[in-house]
Amino acid sequence: xxxxxxxxxxxxxxxxxxxxxxxxxxxxxxxxxxxxxxxxxxxxxxxxxxxxxxxxxxxxxxxxxxxxxxxxxxxxxxxxxxxxxxxxxxxxxxxxxxxxxxxxxxxxxxxxxxxxxxxxxxxxxxxxxxxxxxxxxxxxxxxxxxxxxxxxxxxxxxxxxxxxxxxxxxxxxxxxxxxxxxxxxxxxxxxxxxxxxxxxxxxxxxxxxxxxxxxxxxxxxxxxxxxxxxxxxxxxxxxxxxxxxxxxxxxxxxxxxxxxxxxxxxxxxxxxxxxxxxxxxxxxxxxxxxxxxxxxxxxxxxxxxxxxxxxxxxxxxxxxxxxxxxxxxxxxx
Amino acid sequence: xxxxxxxxxxxxxxxxxxxxxxxxxxxxxxxxxxxxxxxxxxxxxxxxxxxxxxxxxxxxxxxxxxxxxxxxxxxxxxxxxxxxxxxxxxxxxxxxxxxxxxxxxxxxxxxxxxxxxxxxxxxxxxxxxxxxxxxxxxxxxxxxxxxxxxxxxxxxxxxxxxxxxxxxxxxxxxxxxxxxxxxxxxxxxxxxxxxxxxxxxxxxxxxxxxxxxxxxxxxxxxxxxxxxxxxxxxxxxxxxxxxxxxxxxxxxxxxxxxxxxxxxxxxxxxxxxx
Amino acid sequence: xxxxxxxxxxxxxxxxxxxxxxxxxxxxxxxxxxxxxxxxxxxxxxxxxxxxxxxxxxxxxxxxxxxxxxxxxxxxxxxxxxxxxxxxxxxxxxxxxxxxxxxxxxxxxxxxxxxxxxxxxxxxxxxxxxxxxxxxxxxxxxxxxxxxxxxxxxxxxxxxxxxxxxxxxxxxxxxxxxxxxxxxxxxxxxxxxxxxxxxxxxxxxxxxxxxxxxxxxxxxxxxxxxxxxxxxxxxxxxxxxxxxxxxxxxxxxxxxxxxxxxxxxxxxxxxxxx
Numbered sequence: 001x002x003x004x005x006x007x008x009x010x011x012x013x014x015x016x017x018x019x020x021x022x023x024x025x026x027x028x029x030x031x032x033x034x035x036x037x038x039x040x041x042x043x044x045x046x047x048x049x050x051x052x053x054x055x056x057x058x059x060x061x062x063x064x065x066x067x068x069x070x071x072x073x074x075x076x077x078x079x080x081x082x083x084x085x086x087x088x089x090x091x092x093x094x095x096x097x098x099x100x101x102x103x104x105x106x107x108x109x110x111x112x113x114x115x116x117x118x119x120x121x122x123x124x125x126x127x128x129x130x131x132x133x134x135x136x137x138x139x140x141x142x143x144x145x146x147x148x149x150x151x152x153x154x155x156x157x158x159x160x161x162x163x164x165x166x167x168x169x170x171x172x173x174x175x176x177x178x179x180x181x182x183x184x185x186x187x188x189x190x191x192x193x194x195x196x197x198x199x200x201x202x203x204x205x206x207x208x209x210x211x212x213x214x215x216x217x218x219x220x221x222x223x224x225x226x227x228x229x230x231x232x233x234x235x236x237x238x239x240x241x242x243x244x245x246x247x248x249x250x251x252x253x254x255x256x257x258x259x260x261x262x263x264x265x266x267x268x269x270x271x272x273x274x275x276x277x278x279x280x281x282x283x284x285x286x287x288x289x290x291x292x293x294x295x296x297x298x299x300x301x302x303x304x305x306x307x308x309x310x311x312x313x314x315x316x317x318x319x320x321x322x323x324x325x326x327x328x329x330x331x332x333x
Numbered sequence: 334x335x336x337x338x339x340x341x342x343x344x345x346x347x348x349x350x351x352x353x354x355x356x357x358x359x360x361x362x363x364x365x366x367x368x369x370x371x372x373x374x375x376x377x378x379x380x381x382x383x384x385x386x387x388x389x390x391x392x393x394x395x396x397x398x399x400x401x402x403x404x405x406x407x408x409x410x411x412x413x414x415x416x417x418x419x420x421x422x423x424x425x426x427x428x429x430x431x432x433x434x435x436x437x438x439x440x441x442x443x444x445x446x447x448x449x450x451x452x453x454x455x456x457x458x459x460x461x462x463x464x465x466x467x468x469x470x471x472x473x474x475x476x477x478x479x480x481x482x483x484x485x486x487x488x489x490x491x492x493x494x495x496x497x498x499x500x501x502x503x504x505x506x507x508x509x510x511x512x513x514x515x516x517x518x519x520x521x522x523x524x525x526x527x528x529x530x531x532x533x534x535x536x537x538x539x540x541x542x543x544x545x546x547x548x549x550x551x552x553x554x555x556x557x558x559x560x561x562x563x564x565x566x567x568x569x570x571x572x573x574x575x576x577x578x579x580x581x582x583x584x585x586x587x588x589x590x591x592x593x594x595x596x597x598x599x600x601x602x603x604x605x606x607x
Numbered sequence: 608x609x610x611x612x613x614x615x616x617x618x619x620x621x622x623x624x625x626x627x628x629x630x631x632x633x634x635x636x637x638x639x640x641x642x643x644x645x646x647x648x649x650x651x652x653x654x655x656x657x658x659x660x661x662x663x664x665x666x667x668x669x670x671x672x673x674x675x676x677x678x679x680x681x682x683x684x685x686x687x688x689x690x691x692x693x694x695x696x697x698x699x700x701x702x703x704x705x706x707x708x709x710x711x712x713x714x715x716x717x718x719x720x721x722x723x724x725x726x727x728x729x730x731x732x733x734x735x736x737x738x739x740x741x742x743x744x745x746x747x748x749x750x751x752x753x754x755x756x757x758x759x760x761x762x763x764x765x766x767x768x769x770x771x772x773x774x775x776x777x778x779x780x781x782x783x784x785x786x787x788x789x790x791x792x793x794x795x796x797x798x799x800x801x802x803x804x805x806x807x808x809x810x811x812x813x814x815x816x817x818x819x820x821x822x823x824x825x826x827x828x829x830x831x832x833x834x835x836x837x838x839x840x841x842x843x844x845x846x847x848x849x850x851x852x853x854x855x856x857x858x859x860x861x862x863x864x865x866x867x868x869x870x871x872x873x874x875x876x877x878x879x880x881x
Contacts, residue, residue: 034769054772067770071788080784084775132774335705338690338749342708345746349723350711356726405623412620431627433854435807437824438843441831442630445637445840452633455647485627514612543716546809550831560718567722567814577726580719587716 001026001037002192008136008170009185013162015171017179018189019215024172027189028138031170032061044135055084059136060129064144066121068113074100074124075109081132099127102161119150126161136168143178155182176216180204188212210332213258220264220301224257224331236331239274239294243326255331261289262304263328266311266320273321276301278314288312292320357577367573375578384562388582391559394473394548395541398480402488402537403530405481410492410529414499425493432486440479440547447475447551471553479551480541487540488533495529535594539587559583631847638837638844655841665842668826675737675812675822676805679744684798686745687752694753695760712747713754720747721814728815735817743815744805751804752797759793799857803850 001023008014016024029035031042033054041050049057060081068077075096082092100106103123113121122142129137139158143151159182162169173179179186180200187197188211196208207213210221227242228235234245238257267273279300282289290311291300303322305311314320357375362368378384413424431439446452447470454466469475499522507517523530545560552558557565559579566576638656642649659665694706712720724743725735733739767789771781809824816825823846830839 032769032773034772053777054769055775055777061770061773063766063770065764065766067764067766069767069770069785080771080776081774084780128774335690335693338686338753339705339708341686341749342711342746345724345727345742346708346711346720349727350715350719352726352730353719353723405619408616408619409623412616415616427624428627430851430854431631433803434631434847434850435824435843437807437809437827437831438634438847439630441827441839441843442634444831446630446633482626482630485623539714539716543718543810545718546813546828560716563718563722567725573726576722580722583716584719587714591714 015183060134066125267323406488476552487536491532672822683748691756712750717810748801755797
């Protein structure tokens with residue numbers, strides 16, 4: 001890990017998003033108490049738990065492979081945490097039934113984990129964690145082993161559950177669609193650092209680094225040159241089109257402009273535009289994806305054309321002129 | 334947590350072995366004890382044709398046993414690997430069961446069968462195939478039979494493991510490219526199942542050198558191999574230093590084989606993976 | 608592979624099975640044979656079993672075998688389990704050495720181990736008795752137990768322990784409530800294997816047994832040298848059945864295959880010894 005500084009708000013759904021090896025699971029494990037940071041502290045509700053072992057922390061984890069105890073019934077699995085705290089049996093029974101009801105698995109108490117499907121096991125793992133009323137629930141890619149349809153369903157269920165219970169969820173995933181749809185805030189991680197922390201909209205529309213721009217959604221990265229920098233605006237030259245952006249100052253004069261494919265359109269005759277030739281069109285159902293080769297660049301420009309527009313009807317080889325609005329450009333280093 | 338086992342093994346495994354090593358250089362006392370006059374005379378004795386023969390015979394018997402086990406075991410393991418999964422569990426269990434039962438009693442069973450007036454002879458004579466009982470018991474052949482019988486599962490299990498991992502579609506590809514079944518076997522299947530072949534061979538070869546009582550019981554007084562030789566030094570002949578030297582030689586042979594296996598295995602698995 | 612090839616392969620396999628089981632069947636069958644000679648069938652009888660049970664020497668040998676096996680099993684299971692845990696859970700500098708040390712009893716030819724212990728006991732002036740035999744048995748059994756338990760530990764899903772801790776169990780309670788129940792089939796299997804190895808052992812027992820400490824295999828060995836004997840038949844058949852039963856239990860332990868698969872995270876295969 002390269003230095004993480006993160007504050008999680010009470011009751012929020014925070015996702016750690018990033019490619020494999022970026023450190024998101026390690027961060028989660030540090031929070032849970034299974035890894036110790038070399039430097040730094042971890043605080044829960046203001047209390048320093050950095051050196052407290054996992055069983056003394058007020059949080060619970062849903063593991064990637066569920067980790068249900070194979071030698072115990074579903075009931076005993078869910079009851080485990082409560083029994084560790086030596087709650088009276090009557091209370092344990094009440095809570096276990098209540099939570100099994102919550103995940104729609106009432107009636108499965110006497111079964112064993114290997115008798116359940118993947119989705120059912122996942123819900124048991126969830127119930128087993130939540131029944132302890134943790135301050136924070138950590139989820140390590142819990143939906144990874146499920147098929148697509150089931151995954152979508154469970155995403156909705158998890159979000160509903162979180163809102164209903166009000167527990168803080170810290171969720172780890174590498175699937176950006178999952179992150180964008182479920183989270184209040186997302187921390188995009190790369191190589192042991194947090195590259196950007198913000199809401200889904202902020203991350204998508206205002207990526208702060210090249211990595212975030214490329215990792216989230218599709219984008220075009222075009223070489224840009226800073227012409228002039230003023231206090232509240234910057235003049236930038238992108239492929240010959242000069243635009244004015246309200247943006248931060250950038251130290252280098254060579255930066256990249258990130259423009260999302262859906263923000264590029266055909267230039268009308270009185271607008272400045274970039275000349276290019278259509279290289280290929282891909283019919284993608286709701287939209288048409290157009291790849292345009294611009295002289296002087298290596299990669300073709302990706303453009304998403306809404307149905308019915310003139311752009312949606314171009315054919316390969318045709319010459320076009322493209323443009324975009326300056327507000328849709330984000331400069332990244 | 335590890336102190337007890339380490340101490341125990343050091344005391345009762347390592348020290349005794351070192352003792353043997355040291356004793357192998359000592360000499361036999363007049364009445365059979367150990368006299369601490371050191372030299373390599375015990376090892377030199379092995380250059381004597383009498384003892385060299387024993388060494389050579391031992392290696393020969395072990396090699397023969399291994400070869401027979403391989404020839405019988407390979408098709409058998411192949412058959413097992415072809416069976417549907419449900420059957421395989423049962424069949425493997427059936428292969429392993431005899432292996433679990435007592436070695437001695439199984440050897441004894443062969444004695445019953447192979448005796449001069451034992452089952453086999455009576456049966457053959459009854460069928461009119463022979464007119465006089467054949468002497469099978471108390472020959473080298475019987476020893477080999479006994480060894481093969483006892484060690485066959487050791488060959489079959491590693492072979493099975495290797496063959497099971499083999500992708501049979503490669504054979505189909507070989508046929509497609511014009512190979513005859515024999516060529517496909519020799520050039521595709523055999524090299525790729527070689528780890529199993531080597532493992533099985535080692536698991537058979539090493540015990541073949543050491544299972545002296547099988548050779549004793551089935552091979553009779555005439556058959557002396559290195560195992561029996563060692564046994565004798567510690568019982569009738571009372572020449573402990575010589576027995577120790579023979580043991581050292583036996584151990585070294587085993588270690589060399591294992592070492593070669595480990596080297597081969599690491600090398601081959603890299604090659605096959607690549 | 609042609610139809611004939613397949614037929615041939617199947618035939619070969621059945622012949623091998625027949626070969627493997629023939630001596631066992633013969634032995635058990637003839638233990639009920641009224642004839643002394645083990646050649647023709649002369650009627651069913653339990654006479655030999657009766658004589659076997661009344662034979663004082665056999666009873667004594669059985670008692671010795673049980674004592675040695677029980678004590679060896681208990682001690683070696685404890686030692687072996689501790690070792691397996693220490694090796695599986697910790698890293699330390701001389702781990703490799705210890706692993707190597709543990710493999711010595713397994714790969715060393717038994718005769719070498721036997722004579723080395725004989726020499727050792729002679730050197731320290733310890734008279735051969737049941738105690739020396741027990742020491743010998745513990746030495747090789749502990750290594751086997753550690754291998755078996757370690758294999759089971761290795762296949763155990765580590766996140767199960769993390770899950771237990773996450774839910775509030777400290778190390779001690781995690782061990783008792785999660786780790787131990789899941790490893791115990793392996794420990795029991797290891798104990799049963801140790802017991803069987805001890806009961807069946809011939810070579811090492813031969814060299815470390817004192818005059819009054821004959822065990823069943825040693826008794827059979829001495830009797831068998833004198834030729835075939837119906838009481839020995841009965842005894843052998845009994846030993847066969849007992850060891851077979853023990854090992855079957857060790858293999859098919861209470862935990863069903865499904866649960867085993869879940870505990871190892873999906874890696875159960877046919878032929879796996881645990």
